Amino acid sequence: MKFTRTANANWKGTGMDGKGTISTQSTTLDQTQLSFKTRFAEGVGTNPEELIAAAHSGCFTMQLSFLLSEAGLVPENLDTKANVTFENGTITLIHLELTGSVAGIDEEEFKAFAQKAKEICPVSKLLNTEITLSASLSA
Template structure:
């Protein structure tokens, strides 16, 4: 399967005082505000690191669901929080915190499948940083 997806960004002004917007092909993001404040402080809008966290948590969780299905399991609930650490101009770490409810699976098997999902998820493979995982079977 091959497909493409698009997003675009627009910026006006200087790095510190300027403002921008990000939009996605699906229009889920439609001129979402981007600024120095939304990236490096707190403010209404988004930032690249938050978008990477969203993409990574979504990709990993979907990949995990597929791998569970291949092993004969269907999750009642999978929830992943991705925390992106930005330090001195580099993303140095992404931590995935997984909580899952999967009938009839052992904690060991769940962790094994989750680890495989972390390794083969397309976003994990794209990112050149340390990726850690904690797993909690509910």
């Protein structure tokens, strides 16, 4: 399977005082605000690090679901939070926090599936940074 997805960013002005927008092909993001404040302080809009966190948590969680399904397991719920650390101009760490509910599996097996998903997730493979994972199985 091969496909291409697109997004567009537009920026006007300087890095500190300018403003921009981001839009996605699906229009889920449609001229969503981007600015210095939304990236480095608090403000209405999004930022690249937040979008990376969203992409990574979504990709990883779907990958885990595929792996569990291939093993004949049906996840009742998988919840992943991606924490993207930006430090001195570099993304230095992404920590994935996973909790899940999957019948017929123990904690050790769940963690093994999660680790495999982290390793083969297309977004994980794309990112050139340390990626850590904590996983727990809920009742």
